[in-house]
Amino acid sequence: MMLFNLSTLLSLVLALDVASALYFHIAEGERKCFIEEIPDDTTVIVNYKVELYDPRSGGFMPSSPGIGMHVEVRDPNDRVVLSRVYSSEGMISFTSNNPGEHVICMYSNSTSWFSGSQLRVHLDIQVGEHAVDYANVAQKDKLTELQLRIRQLLDQVHQITKEQSYQRRREERFRQTSESTHQRVLWWSLMQTGVLVGIGYWQMRHLKSFFEAKKLV
Amino acid sequence: MYTTPFLVAILISLINGIFSKSVELTFELPDSAMECFYQDIEQNTSASLEYQVITGGQYDVDVKIEGPNKQIIYQQQKMQYDSHQFTAQHTGVYKVCFSNEFSTFSHKLVYMELNVGPEEPLPGIGDHATVMTQLETSAEEIHSALNKIIDHQTHHRLREAQGRKRAEDLNERVNYWSMGETLAIVCVAFAQIMILKNFFSDRPTQYTKM
Numbered sequence: 001m002m003l004f005n006l007s008t009l010l011s012l013v014l015a016l017d018v019a020s021a022l023y024f025h026i027a028e029g030e031r032k033c034f035i036e037e038i039p040d041d042t043t044v045i046v047n048y049k050v051e052l053y054d055p056r057s058g059g060f061m062p063s064s065p066g067i068g069m070h071v072e073v074r075d076p077n078d079r080v081v082l083s084r085v086y087s088s089e090g091m092i093s094f095t096s097n098n099p100g101e102h103v104i105c106m107y108s109n110s111t112s113w114f115s116g117s118q119l120r121v122h123l124d125i126q127v128g129e130h131a132v133d134y135a136n137v138a139q140k141d142k143l144t145e146l147q148l149r150i151r152q153l154l155d156q157v158h159q160i161t162k163e164q165s166y167q168r169r170r171e172e173r174f175r176q177t178s179e180s181t182h183q184r185v186l187w188w189s190l191m192q193t194g195v196l197v198g199i200g201y202w203q204m205r206h207l208k209s210f211f212e213a214k215k216l217v
Numbered sequence: 218m219y220t221t222p223f224l225v226a227i228l229i230s231l232i233n234g235i236f237s238k239s240v241e242l243t244f245e246l247p248d249s250a251m252e253c254f255y256q257d258i259e260q261n262t263s264a265s266l267e268y269q270v271i272t273g274g275q276y277d278v279d280v281k282i283e284g285p286n287k288q289i290i291y292q293q294q295k296m297q298y299d300s301h302q303f304t305a306q307h308t309g310v311y312k313v314c315f316s317n318e319f320s321t322f323s324h325k326l327v328y329m330e331l332n333v334g335p336e337e338p339l340p341g342i343g344d345h346a347t348v349m350t351q352l353e354t355s356a357e358e359i360h361s362a363l364n365k366i367i368d369h370q371t372h373h374r375l376r377e378a379q380g381r382k383r384a385e386d387l388n389e390r391v392n393y394w395s396m397g398e399t400l401a402i403v404c405v406a407f408a409q410i411m412i413l414k415n416f417f418s419d420r421p422t423q424y425t426k427m
Contacts, residue, residue, distance in 0.1 A: 022240045022256045022331060035243040035326070037378065124240060134339050148339055149356045156363040163370055167377065174381040181388040188395040195399065199406040206410055214417055 021047065021124040026108075028117050033105040038127055039166035040099040042159075045131040046071070046123070049089040050108065053118040060120045067119070068109040076100025085109055093131070099166045128162075129155040239332045241371075243271070246278065246325045251316040258305040258333055266291070266313060267330045269298035269375045272382045274323030279316040285309025295319070298375075328375055336364075 026032050036044055050067050051060040069090070073082040076098050086092070096102060108119055132155060138148045238256075246252055258264055270276040277295035284290050284307065291301045305311065315327055349357070 020257055021238060022242075022254050024252070024254050033245060035245075037243070037374065123242075124238075125242065127241070130239070138339075145339070146353060146356065149353070149360065152339060153356065153359055153363065156360070156367065160363065160366055160370065163367075163374070167370075167374060170374075170377060170381065174377065174384060177381065177384045177388055181384065181391055184388070184395070185391055188391075192395075192399065192402070195402060199402065203406060203410060207413060210414060211417070216417060 021122045023120055023122040026119050026121060028108055028119060031105055031107040032121070033103055034123075034125065036102045036104065036125065036127060037100065038096050038102060039162040040096050042128045042162065043093060043095045043131045044102070044104075044128075045126045046092045046104060047090075047126075048092075048106070048124070049122040051088075051120040051122075053120070055117070070107050070109055072105045074103045074105075076102065099169065129159040238334065239330070241328070241330045243326065243328045246273075246315055246317045246327050248320050248322050248324050249318050251314060251318060252327075253312055253314040254329075254331070256311050256313070256331060256333060257309070258311050260305055260308040262334045263302065263304045264311070264331065264333045265300060265302040267298075267300040267332075268296075268315070269328045269372075269379075270296075271326040271328055271375060271378050273325030274320050276325075276379065278325060278327055279319065281312075281314045281316070283312040283314070285311065330371075 024032075038044065048069065050069055052067055053059075054061045067088045068085045069088065070085050071082065071092055072080065073092075073094055075081050075096065077100075081102070082092065082094055104125070106121070129152075132152075134148060134152060137143065137151065143151065242254075244252065256264075266280075266282060268278070268280060270278050275295070276297045279294045280291070280296055280299070281289065281293075282291040282301065282303070284305075286307065286309075290303050290311075293299060313329070313331065315329070317323075317325055
C-alpha cells in the first residue's frame with residue numbers, strides 16, 4: 001500500500017514538474033526536432049505535455065485528450081530507434097546503442113478539425129546522470145544520505161568517463177578528415193601539375209606538326 | 218495514513234517549483250526563422266542562459282531574453298556563443314528567442330542551456346539540521362567540481378563539433394574545387410589549340426577577319 005502511494009506521489013511530482021518546464025509553440029502538424037549528441041549506453045528521458053490553443057478563452061487548454069504526439073527517435077546511422085504515437089502527455093525513455101547524434105522529432109497527429117491552430121509543448125529532456133531519479137534509488141536500495149551522495153558522484157564520474165572516451169573517438173574522426181583533406185590537396189596539386197605539363201607538351205607537339213603541315217615554318 | 222503522502226507530494230512539488238530546472242536543447246534554426254522558448258521563473262531566482270552555434274553560415278545568431286513585462290533583459294546580435302546570468306525581477310514568463318532573420322540561405326544548428334535556480338538537493342540531504350561532517354562537505358565539493366567538469370566538457374564537445382563540421386565542409390569543397398579545376402584546365406587546353414589553329418587556317422573565319 002505504501003509503495004502504491006509512493007508511486008502515485010512520484011507520478012504526481014513528475015506531472016507537476018513537466019508543467020513547469022520550458023515550453024514553446026508549434027503549429028498543428030509542424031515537425032520539431034531536437035538533437036542530442038550522446039555517448040553510447042546513455043539513457044535519455046523526454047518528458048512532454050501538449051496543450052491546445054483555445055480560441056474562445058484566448059488561452060491554452062490544460063488537457064487536450066484529442067491530441068496525440070508522434071515521437072520519432074533516430075540514431076546516428078539514421079535508423080529508427082523509436083517511432084510511436086503517444087497521448088498529449090507522456091514520458092519517453094531510450095538508451096543509446098551507438099554514440100553520436102540522436103535526433104528526437106515530435107509532431108502532432110493532425111486532425112482536420114484542429115488544423116492551423118497552435119500547440120504549446122512543454123518539454124524536458126534529461127540525459128545520463130541527470131535522468132536518474134535519486135529519490136527512487138534511495139528508496140529502492142535503502143541508502144543513507146552519504147551513500148546516496150557517493151552514488152551520485154559515481155554516476156557523474158561514469159558519465160564523464162563515457163563522454164571522454166566518446167570524445168576521443170570523435171577527435172580521431174576529426175583528425176582523419178583533416179588528414180584526408182591534407183592528402184587530397186597534396187595529391188591533387190601534384191596531379192594537376194602533371195596534367196598541366198602534359199597538356200603543355202601536347203599543345204607544343206600538336207601545333208608544331210600543324211605548322212609544318214601548313215608549311216608556315 | 219492516506220493524507221500524509223499527498224501532503225508530502227504537494228510539499229515536494231512546491232520545492233520543485235523553487236529548485237532547479239535545467240534544460241539542454243540542440244535544435245535546428247532554418248533560414249530567416251525565429252525560435253522562441255518560454256520559461257516560468259519565480260521572483261528573485263537566478264537563471265542562466267548559455268548558447269552556442271554549432272554549424273551554419275558565419276556561426277552567428279541573434280539572441281534576446283525578454284521578461285514578463287516585455288522588458289529586454291539581454292540582447293545580442295550575430296553572436297557565436299555566449300552565456301548570460303540574470304536574476305528574475307518579477308514572477309512570470311520569460312522568453313528566450315533565437316533569430317536567424319538576417320540570414321537568407323544558411324540554416325543553423327544551435328545549442329542552448331537554460332538553468333533556473335540552484336541545483337535540486339538530493340532527497341533527504343537538503344533538510345537535515347545537524348552540521349555536515351567533513352566527509353559530507355567534501356562530497357558536496359566533489360559534486361560541484363564534477364558539475365563544473367561536465368559543463369566544460371560540454372563546451373569542448375561543442376567546439377569540437379564545430380571544428381569537425383567545418384573540416385568536413387572543407388574536405389567536400391576541396392573535392393569539388395579540384396574536380397572543377399581539372400575540367401577547366403582540359404577545356405582551356407583544347408580551346409587554345411582550336412583558336413590558334415583558326416588563326417593560321419586558310420579559310421577566312423571570324424578570327425582572321427578581326
